[in-house]
Amino acid sequence: MDAVVKRLLREAGETYAEEAGVPLKDQPAALWKLLVLSNLLSARISAEIAMASARELFEAGGGTARGMARLTWQQRVDALGRGHYVRYDESTASHLGDMAELVQEKYNGDLRRLAIESERDRERAGQLLREFPGIGPAGVDIFCREAQAMWPWLRPYFDEQALKGAERLGLPKDPKRLADEVPEKDLARFAAALVRVARDKDLAHSITKNGT
Numbered sequence: 001m002d003a004v005v006k007r008l009l010r011e012a013g014e015t016y017a018e019e020a021g022v023p024l025k026d027q028p029a030a031l032w033k034l035l036v037l038s039n040l041l042s043a044r045i046s047a048e049i050a051m052a053s054a055r056e057l058f059e060a061g062g063g064t065a066r067g068m069a070r071l072t073w074q075q076r077v078d079a080l081g082r083g084h085y086v087r088y089d090e091s092t093a094s095h096l097g098d099m100a101e102l103v104q105e106k107y108n109g110d111l112r113r114l115a116i117e118s119e120r121d122r123e124r125a126g127q128l129l130r131e132f133p134g135i136g137p138a139g140v141d142i143f144c145r146e147a148q149a150m151w152p153w154l155r156p157y158f159d160e161q162a163l164k165g166a167e168r169l170g171l172p173k174d175p176k177r178l179a180d181e182v183p184e185k186d187l188a189r190f191a192a193a194l195v196r197v198a199r200d201k202d203l204a205h206s207i208t209k210n211g212t
Contacts, residue, residue, distance in 0.1 A: 004169055005181050005190075007207050012193035013186070016041060017146050020051040021058075024149040024188065031111035032065050032103060033058060034146055035132065039095060042139035043088050047199075053083025057096070065109045068100035095134030102132055120153040145195075149188035155179070156187050158194070165194030168204040 017024050022033040036057060040050035056079040062068035068076070076093035085092065107113040118125040126140045135143070141159035148154040156179035158166070163173050171194075172178045182190045197204045 002181070004207060005171070008169065008193045008197070009182070009186065009189060011207060012196045012203060013189040015146050015149065015188050015192045016047060016051065016142070020054050022054070024146065026112060026150040028110040028112065029064050031147070032068075032109075033063060034143060035099065035103070035111065035129075035135070036062070036068070036096065038139045038143040038146075039092070039099065039132070039134045040085065041142050042134075042136060043092070045085060045087060049084050053080050053085035056080070056083040062096070062100075065100040065103035068096055069104060071097075073097060092134060095132075098133040099135075106131075115151060115153075120151075122154055122157075125154070145191045146188055148191070152184075155184060156191075158191050161198045162191045162194040165197035165204070168197055168201075169194075169208055 015024060017034050017037060020033075020037055022037060023030050024034070033054070037050070037054045040054055041047060043050070057063075057068070057076065060071060060075060060079040062071055062076065062079070071079075073093050076096055077089050080086070080089040080092060103109060103111060107117075114125065114128050118128055122144065125144065129135050129140045129143055130137070132139075141161070144154050144157045145159055145162065148157045156175050158175045158178055163175070163178075166178055167173055171181060179187060197207065
């Protein structure tokens with residue numbers, strides 16, 4: 001592992017789920033929370049606001065699909081408002097309720113069944129994820145990028161944003177070559193750090209300047 005990669009992981013190597021207080025575990029509640037976070041992060045809004053809004057929703061009782069379904073539409077709007085997710089609060093509140101119902105109806109509240117339904121095929125998993133209201137291509141990328149921490153069959157998963165970050169740092173743009181830069185267990189952290197670099201030129205400059 002070269003100095004730039006080591007510094008990148010040290011400075012920015014935290015998954016968005018971890019930053020939002022969501023454990024990356026192959027468990028129903030954790031996977032549901034990651035799906036919610038992927039929905040919120042995929043909107044044109046700051047990651048900080050998305051993560052704050054996710055925490056508010058979970059504290060309000062939406063930390064499971066069943067819990068989210070029990071919240072009223074207004075309770076979801078209010079939680080999003082407390083996280084300052086005000087631009088998309090009404091449509092997102094509806095999407096979250098519909099997502100919760102679909103998770104319960106199709107997967108019996110357990111998104112581990114999505115892995116089984118997809119036969120652990122990345123493309124099929126993406127198709128299934130896009131069935132959730134509010135989860136488009138960006139949401140699929142966010143979910144899979146983070147879920148590779150507990151679902152090895154997704155690895156390596158570097159979306160367009162992560163590859164843009166790699167290019168900024170002068171790292172390989174080929175996913176397989178890029179994956180060789182870190183131990184397999186660090187791939188989710190590495191991908192998240194690269195996304196942060198893609199969105200923050202100052203961070204990229206700091207890492208390349210001091211990474212020698």
